Amino acid sequence: MIDSVRPFSQVDVFTDQLTAGNPVAVVHDADGLSDEAMAAVASWTNLSETTFLLPPTDPGAAYRLRIFTPRTELPFAGHPTLGSARAWLEAGGVPRDPSGPVQECGVGLVRLRSSGGRLAFAAPPLRRSGPVDEADVDTLVRGLGLDRTAVRDAAWVDNGPGWVALLLPDAATVLGLEPDLRALAANEVSRAVGVVGAHPAGDEAAFEVRAFVPAMGVGEDPVTGSLNAGLGRWLVDAGHAPSSYVAAQGTRLGRRGRVHVEHADGQVWVGGWTVPGVVGSIAV
Template sequence: MSIHPFLQINVFSTDPLLGNPLAVVLQADGLSEARMAAFARWTNLSETTFVSTPTDPRADYRVRIFTTLGELPFAGHPTLGSCHAWLANGGMPHGGEIVQECGIGLVRIRRDASGVAFEAPPLRREGPLEPALHARVRAGLGVAADDLMDAQWVDNGPPWLAVRLRSRAAVLAVRPDYVALEGLMVGVFAACDANDGVDAQFESRAFIAGEAAPEDPVTGSLNAGIARWLLREGSSPDRYVISQGTVLGRAGRVQVERVGETVWIGGACVTCIEGSVTL
């Protein structure tokens, strides 16, 4: 058994109860993969992270990201929450930006008065879905053909595919069949209009069939992939906000900004629980 600093962070909302919670174990060197996975199952959160000494000298720290089902090479709210926890525990970056080492390699992170933001990783897979998969996803979401505008791969580590719907109302109305979507990570999103009365330009939802909590409250990796899609096609401004978590009673806000060729995905982080954990 070993004792480690532990924090639970609320990500993508300034209200501690309206974002996406993340469990962070610091000084995790020496913990086995099996022990990490067991603790992630025990927390029963969408993700639990373990921060340790980097293996790459260019990185400030290394993070491993676990869901209740297994390890992810990258995820958005764990990246932001882990960085926030590392900084709160006295972490000092080598330079002006913070560099995180994770399963997809090195991820740049910046911080400012509004919170922290990561550089959206390149898409490992993009483009339209295969016809059979397209039909399966539409049926699994229960979406009318007239409401579905497009569907594309936005795989940036987690194998997300995203479905663009005609309206925010259509996004909020989705009631997925998780059996039909088994094995898939599916996001839905739509542009908001003035009649929606929300302080965001887009609304999104994220579904992970097989997870203990199959709808994720606020999802950085999905929205990073959607941002790559929208900005590539010129379907969004260089700076915008995505609302997520509405159906779950959350008020997540994901900040997207393109600076030159770099796309930044950010949001607020709040420490809710701080102490130690024995593993």
């Protein structure tokens, strides 16, 4: 039974070419929808995330965002933040600050800015950081199908989804991974695992990134803002990366995601191009 018809958008994120990034489904004017209805829509779209735009409860925010995977709700996620901001702007939203809107979500307020048409979000603080226990690294290595000696460094970079990250020798090692997704989904270390490795000097992208979240109903996420936000803090602070760089993601999935990471004035900004792909309505 249809209760209402709401505006609906689908935006491709971290790409300047439709179908080459990571799409997010956005339901506008979602006030009044139940948690069960939101979860059902997210399961139906079967994208890595579906979001719902709501009136803010904080006077400093332009809108409130709820973010669902096919199986669970997240307090924060990066590509849905950028895609939902683009959808809100395209629908006529006008931010108080001309540089960009402020989003309210499960981790609090998240600032966005636009530069040359490319949106970026201010990375939220990490909920968990620091080294990963050796036994936990061993568990993740088995799920990823790696030799333990291939892990150059490991850290918690969790800003909401639960990310733990492993630094591998190079981009080729990252691209060559054939993980056991069932083992990763069943591991008790983290439901969100990211890997990163450097490209040769002079390449367009400094790093190759892959993200595995089978416990959330997504085997490999095409392009992941929250992971890259956590990596941006860790890799720079640990001396593994310059203060600004571009990361590639989605290559193994036939995507061409590009994530721009920049440290400026004590803040980590994570950005990319966004391309509206679908504009219409949804009956929920």
